Structures are given as C-alpha cells and as structure tokens.
Amino acid sequence: MPQTRHLPVNARRALVAVAPPLLAAVVVLSVFLSLRDRLPGRMATHIGPGGEADGFSGQGAFLAVALAVLLGDAVLFGGLTHWIRTTPGVQRVIAVTGGAAAVLTGWLVVAVLLANADADNAASVTLPGLQAVLAFGAAAAYATVGWFACGRVEESETVAGPSVGTALLPLGDAETASWSRVTGSRVLPLTGMLVLTAGLVVGITTGWLPAVPLLVTGVPLALLTGARITADRRGITVTPTLAPWPRLNVPLERIAEAGHRPVNPVRDFGGWGYRARPGASGIVLRSGDALSARLTTGSEFVVTVDDAATAAALLNALADRERRSPAGG
Structure with missing residues (x-):
C-alpha cells in the first residue's frame, strides 16, 4: 500500500x-x-x-x-x-x-x-x-x-551515541603509564550454566551426541565471561581473565579520540559478549559506563568497564604524544 x-x-x-x-x-x-x-x-x-x-x-x-x-x-x-x-x-x-x-x-x-x-x-x-x-x-x-x-x-x-570527552592525563614526554581493570558479566555465566545443565540433561536422557552443541556452547559462556582491560602505549587490549586467549587489541595509532559513555547491552548492541553493529563494535559484558574509542575509520569501539574516564584520559594523552613525536608525524 x-x-x-x-x-x-x-x-x-x-x-x-x-x-x-x-x-x-x-x-x-x-x-x-x-x-x-x-x-x-x-x-x-x-x-x-x-x-x-x-x-x-x-x-x-x-x-x-x-x-x-x-x-x-x-x-x-x-x-x-x-x-x-x-x-x-x-x-x-x-x-x-x-x-x-x-x-x-x-x-x-x-x-x-x-x-x-x-x-x-x-x-x-x-x-x-x-x-x-x-x-x-x-x-x-x-x-x-x-x-x-x-x-x-x-x-x-547507525551513528553511535555521543561519548563524554575527557581531558588529557598529565604525562611527561619521558613518562610511561598503564591502566588496567577487570570487568565481568553476571548474565553470561548464568546463561552458560543453564546451557551446560541442559546439555547434561540431554546427554543423560537421550544420548551424548545431541548434547555436544549445548556443551560446546556452554563451556565458553561459563568461563569466558570476564576480561582484563588494559590501556597503555599499545592501545586498548582485552584479555579473558581465565585464559590467555583470545586476545583483542586496538592499536593506539587507530584511536582518533577516546571518551566514555553509558551502554545498555540489549538496547545498544542487542546482547552481551563481543558485539558488532554498523558503525560500532566492542566487548559488552554489562550495563553502565564504557570506554569509547572513536577510531580513525570513523567507527566506534567500546568496552564496558569501571573508571573508563581515566583510561580515556590516558589514551588521549598517549595518542597526542604519539602524534607530536617525530615518528608520529
């Protein structure tokens, strides 16, 4: 019509x-x-x-x-x-x-x-x-x-919500600094345990072959639900707390500007975990404050973590120093 x-x-x-x-x-x-x-x-x-x-x-x-x-x-x-x-x-x-x-x-x-x-x-x-x-x-x-x-x-x-800008962290030309925090999810471990339980029930009652998809899905959901977020001269690095991999890194040279903003997993990204949508991607483990990096490609990368403003200020300072250095142009 x-x-x-x-x-x-x-x-x-x-x-x-x-x-x-x-x-x-x-x-x-x-x-x-x-x-x-x-x-x-x-x-x-x-x-x-x-x-x-x-x-x-x-x-x-x-x-x-x-x-x-x-x-x-x-x-x-x-x-x-x-x-x-x-x-x-x-x-x-x-x-x-x-x-x-x-x-x-x-x-x-x-x-x-x-x-x-x-x-x-x-x-x-x-x-x-x-x-x-x-x-x-x-x-x-x-x-x-x-x-x-x-x-x-x-x-x-698809434009991401505005992030709150942050001042540069005072940092001398010869100083080095690193910021690190652990973030986690309450939803994903519970979901993982429910999926694992369902897999065990299916395995015991009907056989283990049909239970394999549930068990394979439930294990990472139950274990890979926390991450250590690090901001330093390498950029933003996200590492699972219970395993050394998979590790995700956004290099400093790809970050045009860092800030922080509130994120709702379902409303903003349609769920928890590693999420991607047009114009934005990131690690979304909970609701609340998130480190928001505007990349040189124009897209946004977010990580839900406490004290995101400090991480953003450090990244901005490091990126600014990198750009002012002879090697950075």
Whole structure:
C-alpha cells in the first residue's frame, strides 16, 4: 500500500513484528468458534513425527494456550523491536523473527483445529507432514517480505551515541603509564550454566551426541565471561581473565579520540559478549559506563568497564604524544 512507505521506519518494523501474531490470534479464534460444535471435547493437540496424535487436551485449554502464545509473541517481539530501536540491524532481525514465528504458530494451530473437526475419537486424528512443510514455507515467505518491509538500515540510524570527552592525563614526554581493570558479566555465566545443565540433561536422557552443541556452547559462556582491560602505549587490549586467549587489541595509532559513555547491552548492541553493529563494535559484558574509542575509520569501539574516564584520559594523552613525536608525524 502506498501509505506504508510514509510510515516511520521504527513503526514499519513494529508492524512487521506485531501484525502477524494479532492477525493469527483473530484467525485462530474465528476458526475455533466456527468449528466448536464439530470438535471433540478431548482434542488431539499434539501430532507426533508419524502424523498421529500423541497429546490431548480440552477445547478451552487448547484455545487459551494458543492465544496466549500468539499474544505473548506480539508483546515480546513488539517490545523488543521498540526497545532495540537504537540497534537497527538487530531490530530488523527481531521484527522479522517475531512475525515469522507467529505465521508458523498460527498455521499449525489452525491445521490442528481443522484436523480435529468431526473426529469421533481424538486418538484417530492425523495431520499430514505436508502441513508442517506449508507452515514453514509460509513463515519463510513472510520473513522474506517482512525483511524488505522493514526498510534498509540508513546511515543516520547507525551513528553511535555521543561519548563524554575527557581531558588529557598529565604525562611527561619521558613518562610511561598503564591502566588496567577487570570487568565481568553476571548474565553470561548464568546463561552458560543453564546451557551446560541442559546439555547434561540431554546427554543423560537421550544420548551424548545431541548434547555436544549445548556443551560446546556452554563451556565458553561459563568461563569466558570476564576480561582484563588494559590501556597503555599499545592501545586498548582485552584479555579473558581465565585464559590467555583470545586476545583483542586496538592499536593506539587507530584511536582518533577516546571518551566514555553509558551502554545498555540489549538496547545498544542487542546482547552481551563481543558485539558488532554498523558503525560500532566492542566487548559488552554489562550495563553502565564504557570506554569509547572513536577510531580513525570513523567507527566506534567500546568496552564496558569501571573508571573508563581515566583510561580515556590516558589514551588521549598517549595518542597526542604519539602524534607530536617525530615518528608520529
């Protein structure tokens, strides 16, 4: 529709996330009401891999759960789309994911309702595998359309938030100085332990082969969640506290100016850990103050760490001395 082009980009992305679950909820409710008299009191609500029913519930319970899932999808992904509006690339992915998930869910719920219609015995209900193929196909089609409907990420959307400038740390021409702090995350260790626990449960109950991805993912999440941040003549160096690698270094000659600013992991970068988005990247382990370096390429590198102002002042002093030296031009 021509009017859609005039919607603000954030409104378009919110619509991509919220419209499918709300529309799917209306369709599910309408189909349920139209078939209510033809549905068995005890419905087949889960279809196994062979296409035969292996889970059952009452009509009201099934409808309540289906509507709760769809409305929850709208609230969750709509809220995230609004909250992460300062990270447009992540916002676009979240909006499309929420909409596609609702299309998939709504399709399967309606298919289950239609399969139960006029069934004398819920145990005899079957659902062809083609319905799952069609559901995933519809979700993929919506994801493609939604991706383009979200609009391109404009350059103006990717500019990092302003950092607070800092004065140069008093430093003589012959003096050397180094600043170092340890920073960590509360979210990542908990996530890692949950993933490891899930891996152990899967390994014990179903076998260790399917548990390998969970275990491999959980170990680094649980262990590599703290980092030592160093600012010195080498620039910014980030090293895991429990391992000597992987080490990340931003050389001093690449730093045009250093400052500090508040960072919210989800809103600004879409999550925790090493993050990258158009115009900015960095190590984001928690919310709060962050060392912010504007690089010579025009992009920003951030590290969430306490006392970031002191690190920025030292880097500015070192960079200024480097530029004033004969070797620095």
